[in-house]
Amino acid sequence: MTSIAASAGRVVFVPKDGNSYFYESFPCIKAYSSGYSGIQFSVQGPAGGSLALELQTTSGCAQEGAEWKSSYNIVSGLTGRLETVTVPLLGFDNEPNYDAIVGMVWAVFSQKGVQWSIGNITLICNPGAAQPTVAPGPSTTARPVTTVRSSVLPTTVPAQPTAAPGQCQNLLVDDWESQSRLTFLGYNALGQASSDDGSMASIVVSGHKVMLTPSNAESYFYSQFGCLNAQNKYGGISLRIRAARGTTFAVTLAWFEQCGSSNIKTATRTTAQLQWQFDGSERLYWFPLTVFQGIDVTKLDLIYFSSLSGSVIFGPISFYCGTAASEYVVPTVVTPPIPRQTVSAPVSNAKAFVIDAFANRDSNALGEWHGGDAAMSVTFGNNVATFRTNDSDLGWNTQLTNKCADMRPYAGAYLHIAYSGSNKFSVAMQQHNAQCNDKIAPYPETWDSLEAARYASASDIYIPINHFNINLTRSIGFTFKGFYTQETTSISRIEIVDKVPSGWIMPSKLPSGKLVFACTRPNSFAIAIDDGDPKYAQRVMDIINQADIPVTFFTVGLPLLDSKNGLAKYYKEMAARGHQIALHSYTHPKMEGLPDQASIDWEINNDLGAVRSVFGANAQVNYFRPPFGTEGARMRQRLAAQLGTNTHIVHWSVDVEDWLYAKSSTPSKQLDAFKRDINKGGNLVVMHYLYESTVNYLPEFIKLAKATGKRLMRVDQCMEDPNAPPLR
Template sequence: MLLGHRLATVVAGLLAVTTVSAAACTSDLIIDDFAKWVEGTNNLNWPNGDDGSMSSIAAAAGKVQFIPKDGGSYFYESFSCQQAITTGYGGIQFTLQGPAGGSVALELQTSASCNASDTGTYTSSYNIIRSLTGSQQTIDLPLLGFDNNPNYDAIVGLVWSEFSQTNSIWSIGNIKLTCGAVAVPTTTSAPVTTPTSTRSVITTTRSVITTATRSTSAIPSATACSNLLIDDWASQSRLTFLGYNAMNQASSDDGTMSSIVVSSNRVLLTPKNQQSYFYSQFGCLNTNNKYGGISFRIRAARGTTFAVQMSYFATCGSSTGRKTISMTTAQLKWTFDGTERLYWFPFSVFTGLDTTKLDIIYFSSFNAAVILGPMSFYCGSTASEYIPPALPAPPSSNTGASPTTVPAAPSSTSTAKPFVIDTFGNTETNSLGQWHGGDDGMTVTFGKNAITIRTNDSDLGWNTQLAAKCFDLTPWSTAYLHVAYSGSNKFSIALQQHNSKCDDSIKPYPETWDSLEAARYSFNGGSDIYIPISHFNINLTRSIGFNLRGFYSPSESTIISKLEIISSIPSSVKNPPNSPPANSYSHAPAPTPSPSQSTTATPP
């Protein structure tokens, strides 16, 4: 239902009091409690909606929540012609929540009469609701005080528009015509007159969130509450290397995606096929009476679809008894147009979900790539989003905060002399006396000063550390990593970066890494790998160690006999040019660990 004008001023006028036949009214007329929102109608089986004018819109627990896109945003309710005066209705009642101090215009649409010949056109009259408190309020408006002298005995629609603030969350709920006379509010100023418009009800399918079910439990309170972050996509390594989210719970695709790319607090999920999935766990979380649902921004191409599944435990601490409820984007009424918008769902949409033992959110059945923004639990019944703090500019590869501990170099920190990292003479430590070892589930065989690696899981890797905390590789920034090997070179080599405190008890650990494809740097017929240290795009002052992973040829084994830092390479070796960092997936991507495997390289 399109609005063909803008209000010039925000005023409300009192007109002559109309006599209401209160005795004729036996009960209030419920126009919309949003129980039929998913069907595209109100309680009177007439269309309601925003015609796509909002940035986002959803319905839950007796109300509709939305974010106005601009000054042209509106929400309407249509219904058959109502003879309010004759049938004894004296007022309009609804709940309203908006920004503190805000205002909104209510348009009353009336016809000349309820005869069929008159209901095709309507005249618009207005009233203004001002000085909102910021909390949910019950608004009672008498059927008087609207401008343009409306015919209260032929009401055909209501429209809310002229929201004083866009990009803020508003809600309207439990709309009804009430019996009897309603107290007259004190008002000033003269009414604004607007022209008669042709009535045109638009019944297009909604383009954003809707809710099909209602919870019988109390709506959680938003008092003294802030969004609980699930993941802000702050670190590529935290997600795809360590495999956990901002709650320090498992998050992964188990290698089912074609790629996962983290950038600017967004994650790009590119599915390999319809079996690709991605999940994030909560750790048997009780959200009851505090958090009302989950919100996050989504950017996806038109026609994109996927499924959202919520799981909960019957008993916390049990490895069995997980129960799941699934909704598709079609059922949620989510559609996409290539722009980023805020989407959310109240828990009530997942019928039977036990919000005292929430375990996991699981995305599946993708038909196209999707970009997700920060994901969080929102407080109470009003959806809100988590806004990540502004991030400082990232340091260059050789600069940054000084590490808490910078161990002495093997030979000297003033001259970049070569040093050996590992010759595999000890099963527990490398040549520097630091820990080395493989991930659980990886088959590693120690021989005489060599290891043989064979695995059918590209998620698993071998770690060898330079120091217990931070190691400053800056003096070797012009040196090379040399790996002596035989067999398959179908794997990647990553240099890991510690967090700013150089403390492995603080997450993320590692903070990030850069991964390079071994085959690009393989020479001498497949016996030596030479990688310039400068090709690893990390903060060298906070180096941890090297990680060999991504072995993607399960039928072949790789034998590693030495890792060392050397000052020069043979003249016959011509290294490939440096590429963008692996965090942007120009190099071989680091595989995603499964939630069951141990992925942190911590000394025993």
């Protein structure tokens, strides 16, 4: 939030962006058994505004610490005045367990930068209301494909021929697999363009659904097909929709006069014309293509949603075969359990000591600094620190020293963390640079991250110090990071202990790759370039070729497969010239923030597939740069499992900060940032070619790097990788 305060029984706040939220958590409530049928609260927001109400439920109140799941409802059509809103429990999606409610979240506010207020939050009884069905817990059963013959849309339009059984399946347009695929890269599941062009107030992808919240009546969203021929195969389009009662919008289909031309024709139908009505529940909606008058089904271009009167939630969009409407059902992915081979707990004679008991906001029990990222929510009270964040890039640190602490005497001891709440985060132990000087880059030199949940009971975490793969003679401290849930984590004690409780089962250490920030080869320097805009690719190639230096490109997989942008051609030419091509994810998300192992594996496997399809099955794939630099234990474990234990997770010690300055009024500060970091001794660069100013400065970056007297080379060469090509 930009601001938040309590006043006169209400919380008054100004949302900062699409990630802003306000939450209430409480002891588990059996709402259904207690006779409650709805949630009532007062709200004041902009006229015509909307928000999403998230209901958090668990599998049962008796199961302490059970994982909760989210269900949503939309509140729209606000009047601009203080008003009372009642949301029936029956209206939430995702089959919540109404007998195990543990929290509520208000989010996805239709307008940011303006004042909202919420108050008088109450569960209400209504004996005459229909009672919801109580779910026994999160469902693990896939919903079967639904065939609809008496549709939500009655129609008298002549039907197209039905495809022969077994010869046609729904053609997926978008399954909302990835937030970053949609809003960062702008692709749908067909690999075609999909976007709102910035017209929406927010677009939120979660659980194979997308919530679109319009800014105004001019907001729109489209998804392209790529000149699709649906004739004699696909009869129409289906999707699940959830919208508040009274919601309306328009649906437009566009088609080309000739594939490849810029001449398109369109036809539009409103939800009223389609006879679609919404009541707050999720239902399957569909239409035959032929209800769009004059349409050429052999050259379909896109579907376009506009004139939205309020927020809507869409499920997967697909073309169905023949005349019987059916929906695309996202396949159920069963995530194999992470290996938990147990090992004997080590024995230590080290003297136990307390690192942090949270008695002081500014320092820990050792008198050393503790603190975290400014955007992270941290509250102190009664010797407990409580953390909550919706950004996996944020973390909190507690130091052993501001120099180097030799922790070798504690190699057989354990890090003990007393906690409550969520254990969905990483614990990292940091290693200082060889000079033990925080003014020299890199600082820290590296760290190893372990998955807290693997080492946790409901109240305690015990991690063997020797599971942290760092140089223990240069220890700095510990960091809690990579939070992948908005649940709170409360920590009351961090300490080193010499033993674990009797009967404690200690998991084995999982490989986590090698996190690097700087070249290890003496007198070396590496320029490593991340993703960029295809229109600048040729110029980047020309600059590098003219400078006659080898570089490393960290490529995003999905754009490589887009034949229209030419990136595959550019990168293949650079690879042929001896430059290194490395991995940078498939759709560029903060991978540690993804909800589960299956989502992380999806990114890795699809990225591997894209790179190998372009560069061949023998492409080098053990160098990876995490998008946004967001790192954590789960991502590292899956990279090591998929790419090999010698996987290099490549960060940087020279940041041109193009993300901060390239489009500002002071783009030359990119040069200042480059000079600052090389003066500290940095020798491994991160930059992008997303912006013209950054590309314009690339020759100067190269000139400054050469002026250090160091030899410019690829990342694998500067890491002294025996499989790297010889220096030239």
